[in-house]
Amino acid sequence: MQKVFARPATLRETGFHFCPGCHHGIAHRLLCETLDHFDLQEKAIGVPGVGCGVFLYDYVAIDTCEAPHGRATAVATGIKRVLPEHFVFTYQGDGDLAAIGIAEVIHTANRGENVTVLFINNSVYGMTGGQMAPTTLLGQRTTTSPSGRDHHNDGYPLRMTEMLAPLEGVAFAARVCLHTPAHVKKARRALQRAFEAQLDKRGFSFVEFLSACPTNWGLAPQQCIKHIDEKVLPAFPPGIYKDTGAGAGQDTGTEGE
Amino acid sequence: MMRGSIALAEGAITAGCRYYFGYPITPQNEISEHLSALLPEVGGVFMQAESEIASINMLLGAAAVGARAMTSSSGPGISLMQEGLSYMAGSELPALIVNITRLGPGLGGIAACQGDYWQATRGGGHGDYRIIVLAPNSVQEMYSLTIKAFHLADKFRNPAMILADAILGQMKEPVTLSPPEVEIPAKPWALTGAKGRNPQLIKSLFLADGEMEKHIRHMHEKYRRLEETEVLVETDLEEQMDLLLVSFGSCSRMVASAVALARSRGFRVGLVRPITLFPFPADTVRQVSRLAGKVLTVEMNTGQMWDDVRLSVYPGCQCRLLARPGGSIPTPYQILEEIEKFIKAGDSLAKSVR
Ligand SMILES: Cc1ncc(C[n+]2csc(CCOP(=O)(O)OP(=O)(O)O)c2C)c(N)n1
Ligand code: SF4
Numbered sequence: 001m002q003k004v005f006a007r008p009a010t011l012r013e014t015g016f017h018f019c020p021g022c023h024h025g026i027a028h029r030l031l032c033e034t035l036d037h038f039d040l041q042e043k044a045i046g047v048p049g050v051g052c053g054v055f056l057y058d059y060v061a062i063d064t065c066e067a068p069h070g071r072a073t074a075v076a077t078g079i080k081r082v083l084p085e086h087f088v089f090t091y092q093g094d095g096d097l098a099a100i101g102i103a104e105v106i107h108t109a110n111r112g113e114n115v116t117v118l119f120i121n122n123s124v125y126g127m128t129g130g131q132m133a134p135t136t137l138l139g140q141r142t143t144t145s146p147s148g149r150d151h152h153n154d155g156y157p158l159r160m161t162e163m164l165a166p167l168e169g170v171a172f173a174a175r176v177c178l179h180t181p182a183h184v185k186k187a188r189r190a191l192q193r194a195f196e197a198q199l200d201k202r203g204f205s206f207v208e209f210l211s212a213c214p215t216n217w218g219l220a221p222q223q224c225i226k227h228i229d230e231k232v233l234p235a236f237p238p239g240i241y242k243d244t245g246a247g248a249g250q251d252t253g254t255e256g257e
Numbered sequence: 258m259m260r261g262s263i264a265l266a267e268g269a270i271t272a273g274c275r276y277y278f279g280y281p282i283t284p285q286n287e288i289s290e291h292l293s294a295l296l297p298e299v300g301g302v303f304m305q306a307e308s309e310i311a312s313i314n315m316l317l318g319a320a321a322v323g324a325r326a327m328t329s330s331s332g333p334g335i336s337l338m339q340e341g342l343s344y345m346a347g348s349e350l351p352a353l354i355v356n357i358t359r360l361g362p363g364l365g366g367i368a369a370c371q372g373d374y375w376q377a378t379r380g381g382g383h384g385d386y387r388i389i390v391l392a393p394n395s396v397q398e399m400y401s402l403t404i405k406a407f408h409l410a411d412k413f414r415n416p417a418m419i420l421a422d423a424i425l426g427q428m429k430e431p432v433t434l435s436p437p438e439v440e441i442p443a444k445p446w447a448l449t450g451a452k453g454r455n456p457q458l459i460k461s462l463f464l465a466d467g468e469m470e471k472h473i474r475h476m477h478e479k480y481r482r483l484e485e486t487e488v489l490v491e492t493d494l495e496e497q498m499d500l501l502l503v504s505f506g507s508c509s510r511m512v513a514s515a516v517a518l519a520r521s522r523g524f525r526v527g528l529v530r531p532i533t534l535f536p537f538p539a540d541t542v543r544q545v546s547r548l549a550g551k552v553l554t555v556e557m558n559t560g561q562m563w564d565d566v567r568l569s570v571y572p573g574c575q576c577r578l579l580a581r582p583g584g585s586i587p588t589p590y591q592i593l594e595e596i597e598k599f600i601k602a603g604d605s606l607a608k609s610v611r
Contacts, residue, residue, distance in 0.1 A: 042452035045322070057458045063448040065321040066460040068344050071314035074306070078318025078326070079448070081302045082276060086322075086450055104314070107307040 008032035010041050012061050021221025023211035024052055026178045027120055028059050031091070034191045035062065038199060044087040045079055047072045049101065051093030052126040070101025073108035076115045087198060089116040095125040098134040098158050105164070112169025112203035116194050119160060119206065121175075121236065122213040130216030134158040137235050142216070157235055161208045165241035171202035173242040177210040177233070179225045186238075193243055202244050210236055261399040262287035262426040265355065265419065266295060268403030269327055273438045274353065275301030276326035278315040280308055280334060284367045284423040285357035288329045309334035313341030313354075320350040321459045323447030325407055329355035332365060332373065335381075342416055343382030346476070347461030349446075351410035353403070354388075355419045357426045360584050368584030369422035369507055374561035377420045378535045385473050387480050389417035390534040391489070392506045396430035402532070404435070409487060411442050413479050420534060422557075424507040424586075483536045490538035494527035494545060495520075499600050501549035502528045503542065503566050508557045508587065515555075515592035526596060534562070539569035547571035553599055555579045555587055575599075 007013065011032040016025045035044055041062055048056035050069035057064040067075040072090035080088045097105050097119050105117065124142055125131040132142040132149060135157050139148040149157075165173035172194045176187035187209065194205035210232055212224035219227055243249065259267070266288050269277075277296055279289045289305070296303040306312040312328045319326035330338065335356045345352065358373045360366035377390045389409050391402045403419055410417040448457055463469040493516060504512040509530045519526045529545055531538045546552045552570050554563045560580045567576050579595045581587045 043450040045448050045450065047318070054462065057456070057460070061451065061456050063451050063457050064459070065318065065448055066344075066348065066458075066462060067317070068314060068340050071310065071317075071341070074311040074314035075318035075321070077304075077311075078276075078278065078315035078320075079322050080318075081304065081315070082319050082322045082324040082326075083449070103307055104311055107311065 008036045010035045010061050012059050014058065016059065017055060018052065019215040021212060021214040021224060022052070023122070023178045023209065024120060026184060027118065027209050027211065028056070030184070030188050030191055031118060032060055033188065034195055035060070037192060038087075038195055040087045043085070044089070045083070047076045047079070047088070047090045049090060049092035049096035050127070051096050053091050053093060053120060054127070056091050070096050070099070071104055072096065072101065073104045073113070073115070073117065077108055077111075077113050080113060080115050084114070087195070089118060091118045092120065093126065094119070094121045094123065094133045094135040098160050105160070106167075109164045109204045109206065110167045110169045112171070114198055114201055114203055116198050116205045117207070118191070119208045120211050121160070121208050122211040123157075123232065124213050124216045126213045126216055130213070137231055159236060161206065161241050164206055170204045170206065170242055171197035171244045172205035174206070174240045175208040175210065175236060175238045177228060177238055179212065179228045190240065193240075193245060196245055200245065210238065258429045259396055259432045260287065260427060260429050261396045261421070262357065263291050264396045264400040264432050265403050266291040267434065268400040269353070269407075270295055270299060271400075271435060271437050272325065272404040272407040273441050274325045274327050274407060275299065276319045276324050277302070277328065278304045278306050278312040278319070278326070279328050279330060280306050280312050282331045282334045284359060284426055285329050285331050285355065287426065288355065288357070309337040310341065313338035316352050317341055317345050317348070317350060320345065320352040321348070321448050323444040323449065325411075325441050327353035327355065329357065331357050332359040332361050335373065335376070339382035342388065343380070343384050343386065344461050345416045346380070346386035346388060347384060348459050349414040349476070350416065350459065351414050352416055353406050353410060353419065354416055356421070358420065358422045366584055367423060369424040369557065369586065370582065370584050371422065371506060371508060371557040371561065372582065373420065374534065374556070374558060377418055378537070378565070386476060387535050389413065389415055389483065390420050391417065392420050392532060392534050393425060394506050394509045394530065396425070396428060397432050398532075399425055400432050400434070404438075411444070413483060414446070415479060420506070422507050480536070487533060488536050488538045488540070489532035490541045491530040491532060492528065492541065492545065495525050498525050498527045498549040500524070500526045500551045500553060500596055501545055502526060502553050502555060502596070503531070503562070504528070504555040505531045505534060505562060508555055511587055511589055512555050512592055514589035515596065518589055518593045519596050524596060524600060531562070537565045537569065539565070542566060542569035543571050546574045551575045551577070551599055553577050553579060553595060555592055557586060558582050
């Protein structure tokens with residue numbers, strides 16, 4: 001009998017520490033599948049940011065380097081400049097990347113640094129207990145926006161993919177989601193395109209994963225799916241925002257949702 | 258003849274450093290400007306980062322994969338690097354950080370001063386750690402101690418700092434260059450891709466019970482070995498001494514002139530110049546202070562190394578401080594005056610900030 005669903009070789013045989021219904025686990029699995037797909041186990045170096053994804057090294061069996069909160073893209077830059085033939089990626093939350101680390105990611109993208117960024121947007125600070133993030137939706141209640149995010153006080157949700165895509169150094173930028181099997185399939189393909197951009201040395205590649213944080217949203221996993229469809233997707237439209245690769249737009253199919 | 262900052266850059270190239278990450282700030286721009294021309298010629302990479310925060314973290318990345326790499330900055334920039342330095346110490350990553358100091362606090366000024374002694378020698382960032390600190394006092398040492406700093410950093414898997422000032426960066430003196438180093442030591446811990454071995458990890462996060470204490474004790478064992486084996490100190494002593502002077506960096510040049518003046522007037526004085534500020538030459542200060550009885554520390558700050566001197570002197574020694582903060586430089590005659598007064602006086606632990 002042919003085995004059609006197996007544990008990726010780069011995914012360690014251990015249970016995730018993530019809360020039930022958290023999408024970090026799905027993103028990790030996609031990452032490992034894609035590392036396997038391009039046979040990168042021996043030449044990948046990962047840089048997890050500080051957030052619920054910091055324990056990446058407990059799950060992904062490759063060389064990894066911790067970075068201070070927000071600085072993963074700078075660390076990745078240092079690594080890639082020394083080892084240009086290695087595959088270098090970061091894995092960062094929205095507090096890590098869009099707040100404290102926004103300068104580093106913009107400049108890394110603008111330099112066309114040949115690295116890949118996996119950006120987990122769950123619209124809150126997960127690890128520190130559900131505080132407001134730059135990506136928190138207007139009206140969304142968090143522990144530091146108890147009556148809902150109000151743009152007069154807190155500004156507006158930051159759309160990183162739209163912000164980075166126009167930069168000339170960016171080869172690939174996409175926003176995907178993980179809350180239905182069909183979306184996961186598109187996310188997998190987008191991540192492959194991002195990896196291809198680095199493997200072809202075309203420059204910076206960026207994939208934003210809209211993710212659920214059931215614990216800090218105060219919603220059951222099933223309710224999170226509804227919340228993503230109704231509230232998150234209108235504010236953060238998924239799609240391929242830039243793809244400089246051959247055959248762009250043909251098989252990725254997340255456009256125009 | 259070579260300028261101090263150029264000598265330092267040349268020292269880095271001699272030591273086999275091939276990666277530089279930095280952000281412009283006076284008075285150290287000559288280092289980065291020089292390296293921006295030199296590094297591409299030797300197949301290296303020069304990168305101007307978007308901030309000192311980015312610089313130190315690029316350096317962290319380069320160090321994590323085993324490269325000999327450096328950054329240079331001054332006051333405010335070094336402050337911004339402290340979080341990254343703490344991570345590098347915690348992750349045991351070797352690299353060179355150069356601080357051509359300026360005045361502070363705040364934007365301060367660009368004149369020469371030694372106000373960053375505490376920041377450099379106490380760790381600077383958060384947590385229980387130390388970095389190796391070398392303090393040149395000549396253009397030759399700007400060159401040779403830079404090479405030494407890379408060696409010590411690699412040997413102890415710890416960040417190392419050159420602490421100098423605008424006087425040392427700007428002045429011109431003759432330099433003897435050494436042959437270039439091509440081999441850098443093997444770094445089996447470095448991240449190079451999990452090929453033919455298990456995946457490796459560079460981290461400073463230790464959450465399990467007791468893990469962090471074990472890690473810090475391991476780091477402090479290294480610091481103890483540094484204190485035992487790597488202290489560098491210059492002494493100029495007499496058989497019989499009535500007073501010992503302690504001074505480091507550019508300031509020690511003024512003190513050396515004062516020592517010559519004092520001896521020409523019949524005073525019996527000696528000089529101890531710490532070259533490694535961490536590890537501090539505590540044993541030398543203890544032994545020599547016992548002979549002299551009186552110890553005068555001369556610094557271009559309000560008295561920072563004085564703390565280490567007082568912790569090190571032989572019990573019962575009298576200690577005085579001549580301190581000129583804010584970019585003022587103690588002149589040899591001013592130091593001589595203090596030497597005379599102290600030798601003739603009898604009080605202890607007097608502090609004079611001029
Ligand atoms: C300099 C610094 N500031 C603050 C923190 C505390 N901190 C840890 S994780 C985190 C935010 C995590 O949120 P996010 O990046 O969105 O990731 P998530 O946990 O949601 O996956 C913060 C603020 C830190 N570690 N370092
Ligand atoms: S706190 Fe949120 S982001 Fe973190 S593991 Fe739990 S569900 Fe996931």
